[in-house]
Amino acid sequence: MRFDTIIEKIIAAIEWIITFFLIVIFSLTVILVVLRYVFNSSILGGSEAVTFLFIYTTALGSAVAIPKNRHIRISFFIDLLPAKLQVVVDACVYVLVAFINGAMMAYSLGWIALVGTDLSQSLGIPLGIVKASVPIGCSLALLLSLYAAYLVIKTGAPLDGEKFV
Amino acid sequence: MTLLIVSLVILLIFGVPIAYSLGLSSFLYFVVHHPELISVIPQRFYAGMDAYLMIALPLFIAMGCLMNESGITRRLINFSLLFVGRFRGGLGLVNIVASMIFGGISGSSVSDTASVGAVLIPEMEEKGYSKEFSSGITVASSTMGMIIPPSIPVVIYALVAEASVGKLFLGTAIPGIMIGLLMIIITLIISHIKKHPKEEVNLSKKEILITVQRSVLAVIMPLFIIGAVVFGITTATESAAIGVLYALIIGAAVFRTVGLKSILRLMRKAILTSATVMIIIALSKIYIWILALEHVPQMVAAFITGLDVPVFLIIIFVDLIILFIGTFIDVSPAILLLTPVFLPAMQSLGVDAIQFGAILISGLALGLVTPPVGMCLNVASAISGLGIGKIFKGALPFLLANIITLILISFVKPFTLWLPELFMK
Numbered sequence: 001m002r003f004d005t006i007i008e009k010i011i012a013a014i015e016w017i018i019t020f021f022l023i024v025i026f027s028l029t030v031i032l033v034v035l036r037y038v039f040n041s042s043i044l045g046g047s048e049a050v051t052f053l054f055i056y057t058t059a060l061g062s063a064v065a066i067p068k069n070r071h072i073r074i075s076f077f078i079d080l081l082p083a084k085l086q087v088v089v090d091a092c093v094y095v096l097v098a099f100i101n102g103a104m105m106a107y108s109l110g111w112i113a114l115v116g117t118d119l120s121q122s123l124g125i126p127l128g129i130v131k132a133s134v135p136i137g138c139s140l141a142l143l144l145s146l147y148a149a150y151l152v153i154k155t156g157a158p159l160d161g162e163k164f165v
Numbered sequence: 166m167t168l169l170i171v172s173l174v175i176l177l178i179f180g181v182p183i184a185y186s187l188g189l190s191s192f193l194y195f196v197v198h199h200p201e202l203i204s205v206i207p208q209r210f211y212a213g214m215d216a217y218l219m220i221a222l223p224l225f226i227a228m229g230c231l232m233n234e235s236g237i238t239r240r241l242i243n244f245s246l247l248f249v250g251r252f253r254g255g256l257g258l259v260n261i262v263a264s265m266i267f268g269g270i271s272g273s274s275v276s277d278t279a280s281v282g283a284v285l286i287p288e289m290e291e292k293g294y295s296k297e298f299s300s301g302i303t304v305a306s307s308t309m310g311m312i313i314p315p316s317i318p319v320v321i322y323a324l325v326a327e328a329s330v331g332k333l334f335l336g337t338a339i340p341g342i343m344i345g346l347l348m349i350i351i352t353l354i355i356s357h358i359k360k361h362p363k364e365e366v367n368l369s370k371k372e373i374l375i376t377v378q379r380s381v382l383a384v385i386m387p388l389f390i391i392g393a394v395v396f397g398i399t400t401a402t403e404s405a406a407i408g409v410l411y412a413l414i415i416g417a418a419v420f421r422t423v424g425l426k427s428i429l430r431l432m433r434k435a436i437l438t439s440a441t442v443m444i445i446i447a448l449s450k451i452y453i454w455i456l457a458l459e460h461v462p463q464m465v466a467a468f469i470t471g472l473d474v475p476v477f478l479i480i481i482f483v484d485l486i487i488l489f490i491g492t493f494i495d496v497s498p499a500i501l502l503l504t505p506v507f508l509p510a511m512q513s514l515g516v517d518a519i520q521f522g523a524i525l526i527s528g529l530a531l532g533l534v535t536p537p538v539g540m541c542l543n544v545a546s547a548i549s550g551l552g553i554g555k556i557f558k559g560a561l562p563f564l565l566a567n568i569i570t571l572i573l574i575s576f577v578k579p580f581t582l583w584l585p586e587l588f589m590k
Contacts (some may be wrong), residue, residue, distance in 0.1 A: 015433055022223055022436040029220070029406035033399060047217060055214045057223070058447065061440025062184070070441050071182035072495045076537040078180040093181050100188045108207035133214070134207050 007067070007147050014064050014140070018057045025050050025057075045122035052120075052130045059137025066097060066144045067151070069159045083157075090158045094149035098142050105138035166459050169194045169452075183498045184444040191451040199458075209454050213447030217402060218330070221320050223439035224405035228412045229271030230431040234423050235416035237383045238280045241266050244380035247373060249349070250364035254356025256289045257298070258349055259364075261306045265345040268310035269387030272317045274533050277310035278303055278541040282548045290549075292362055298355075300549040301559020304541040306348055308530040308567055311496060313341030315390045315408075318496050318526050320401060321446070325453075325504040328518045330401040331394040335584035336519040338391075340527050340574050347566030355562060382415055395588050442497045449501040456505060466510035476514050480575050483507055487525055491532025495540070499529050523574050523581040531567050534560050 028043075028050050035041045065071050078089055112135070116128025152159055172193050176186035188210075195203040241263045249258035260281060267277050282303040289299035311318045314334035323330045355361075368376070390408050393399040399407060416423030456462065469479055486507075490499050503525060511521045533541045535557065542553040549556070574580045 015437070018436045018440070019429060019433040022227070022432050025220060026224060026227070026406050026409055026432075029224075029403055030410050033403050033407065050220060051215060051217050054217075054220045054223075055211070057436050058214045058440050058443040061437050062444035065437055065441045065444075068437070070437060071184060072441055072445065072498065073180050073182045074177050074493060074538055075180050076493075077178045089179055093179065096176075096181055096189060097185045100185050100192060103192055104188070104207055104210060107204055108210075111204055111207045131211055134211055 007144070010140075011064050011067065011144070014060050018061045018064070021053045021057045025053050045120075045124075048120055048122040052123075055130055056133045056137075059133040060140065063101075063137050063141035063144055066094070066141055067148045067159065069148075086158055087152060087156055091149045091152045094145045094152065094159075098145040098149065101138040101141040101145060105135045105142060108134040108138065166461070168197055169455060169459075173452075177494075183495065184441075184448045187445070187452045187498075188448040191448070191455055194455055205454060206451055209451040210447050213450035214443060216324055216446070218320065218324050218400075219443060219446065221330075221402045221405040222317060222442060223435045224402065224409050225272050225315060225317050225320070226438050227432055227435035228405060228408040229273055229276055230435055231409065231412035231416050231423060231428070232270050232383060232386070233276060233280050234427050234431060235412070235420045236422045237270065237380075237415075237420075238263070238267065238284055240376075240380040241383065242281070242284060243376050244384065246364060246366060247368070247376055250366045252353065252356075253363055254352050254359075254361035255364035255366075256285060256292055256294065257302050257352040257356060257361065260285050260289070260299075260302050261345055261348045261352060264303075264306035264309055265313060265342070266384055266387075268307075268313040268341065269315065270383060271310060272315050274307040274310035274530060275540050275544055277307040278544045279548075281307070282545050286545070286549050294361060295559075296549050296551050297555050297559035298359075299559075300545045300551050300556040301561070302348075302352065302563055304534045304539070304545045304556060305560040305563030305567075306345070307541050308534060308564075309341050309344050311530050311533075312337050312344065312523075312527055313387075314338055315387060315394075315401075315404070316526070317442075318500055318529070319522065321442070321497055322500050322504060322522045322526060323401070324446070325501055326508055326518050326522060328522060329585075329589065331391075331397070332519050332585035332589050333522050334391045334394060335588060336581040337523050337526060338584055339580050340523050340570050343573070343580070344527075344566045344570045347569055348563050351563055351566060382419065386411055386415075445498050446501060449498065453501070453505050462505055462509045465506055466513050469510040470513050477576065479514060480511075480516070483511065484524065484528055484571060484575055487528035488531055491529040492535045493538060494532070495538075496526075496529045496533065499532070500525060517578065517582060519585055520574065520578055520581045524571065527567065527571050527574060531564060531571075534564065 028046055032043060032046045078086055112128050112131050116126060116131055118127045120127055148159055169190055172190040173186055176189055242259055245259040245262035249255060249262055252258055263281050264277050267281055271277055286299045286303055290296055314337055319333045319337055320330060323333050390404045393404045394401050472479060490503060508518060508521055533539050536542060536553050542556050545556050546553050
């Protein structure tokens with residue numbers, strides 16, 4: 001399978017995962033409200049589970065948003081540059097994004113090793129499972145930003161996010 | 166400190182996404198000044214994502230998208246036409262009233278411009294309004310989208326300022342409505358001068374009843390959401406989830422315009438949009454932590470309170486900074502950066518956190534319709550085919566409403582504090 005196809009499949013799979021997470025978040029939140037007011041009851045750790053899923057949606061979703069060119073940025077000044085220079089700057093931007101994600105991934109591993117065995121308050125699961133969202137999200141963002149830089153260099157044009165929509 | 170600010174500005178100018186600009190400049194600061202503290206980066210980053218309140222963000226986005234998909238725009242326009250269509254400049258007035266209602270449903274100015282603009286800009290042109298006027302009024306009225314509750318920027322501000330979402334919803338209600346009313350007055354004046362047309366609204370009682378029936382379910386939705394939060398029935402997050410459920414019922418069962426495919430597509434859109442905002446919040450946590458480490462909020466507060474000038478001049482100065490920053494930086498990151506720096510200073514001058522929230526959000530809303538990076542301008546430009554400079558020119562008279570409101574809420578506390586004090590003492 002071609003590298004491009006693999007990346008596209010990864011992006012699509014992650015999008016479905018985070019969409020599923022959002023549906024679970026929504027359903028669980030509604031169920032918790034209904035249980036509270038109709039049955040005077042609750043699900044132990046429900047709110048915690050919702051928060052943990054939300055953390056993953058941010059970590060994974062922000063990585064997927066890189067090749068889709070969805071991140072909020074100020075493009076006004078770059079747009080003033082000649083087309084060729086725009087390509088160079090765009091590629092450098094993605095390399096910088098890859099760098100900061102790589103750094104965060106590296107530093108998060110030591111932090112998780114220290115505090116990852118602590119248990120969450122309600123669900124009682126090791127917090128390392130949730131905190132792993134940082135290295136997982138950052139490593140994915142590292143991969144996808146390098147891929148974005150590669151695409152910019154290969155096509156000689158600023159990234160077309162529509163390709164992955 | 167200089168390194169932190171200069172590197173951020175350079176990265177932003179070079180088009181690095183705002184989230185990663187914040188991360189990179191923070192990283193650079195740690196490497197140069199405090200390498201021993203570098204492990205703070207993943208901790209603060211994680212802490213930024215770990216926010217139950219912000220779960221409201223994708224849910225509010227999903228709610229707005231679902232309502233929009235259900236064909237609510239046309240219904241709201243017809244509903245507004247009933248009340249204001251018969252006056253001179255009727256479609257201009259409809260544009261404003263529809264934006265006021267749509268703002269409460271979507272909580273986003275950009276989606277307001279896209280939805281209302283797509284229908285009304287061509288329709289207004291057809292009726293003889295100039296492109297400049299129709300696009301200008303569309304973008305200007307869309308600024309209410311992020312002020313009238315429930316609003317996404319309000320939730321973000323509540324998180325950073327650690328303020329009550331319910332109080333903020335109430336605190337921004339009067340400013341939002343006031344902008345709308347002032348815009349209506351401005352439209353009536355302009356339309357009188359330019360002899361804009363009136364709309365024929367000769368409907369039978371039955372037709373009026375049908376139009377009201379078709380839109381009332383959407384019109385009352387924001388009231389339920391705000392009411393649930395204000396009266397402590399639900400949290401903002403739960404209220405947003407109920408809002409999504411309501412929108413699903415309306416779209417799928419009542420209007421029957423939203424199917425499973427659309428729901429999945431819109432949910433995907435909502436969570437991706439939310440992630441791009443949440444990553445800014447997460448990485449700004451590191452940046453804000455450094456600002457606190459360097460005692461920047463205290464320094465700004467000491468500087469501002471130490472100035473030998475009247476308080477009203479200081480407030481005007483802060484308003485101008487908000488307007489300037491809003492011109493270049495998107496609303497969410499601007500809230501994240503300006504709140505921790507200016508809120509303590511403003512509080513020391515007697516400005517309440519709710520009042521400052523209203524000032525900040527109303528001021529930043531103007532940035533959405535000012536060149537060079539006004540998001541609403543770009544959307545309206547894509548719809549009308551007019552350059553953003555011309556649209557801005559068309560919007561200028563209406564933006565007077567925003568400026569007047571900004572001045573009033575900066576100096577007359579009851580505009581923002583009366584409702585929260587009345588309902589949430």
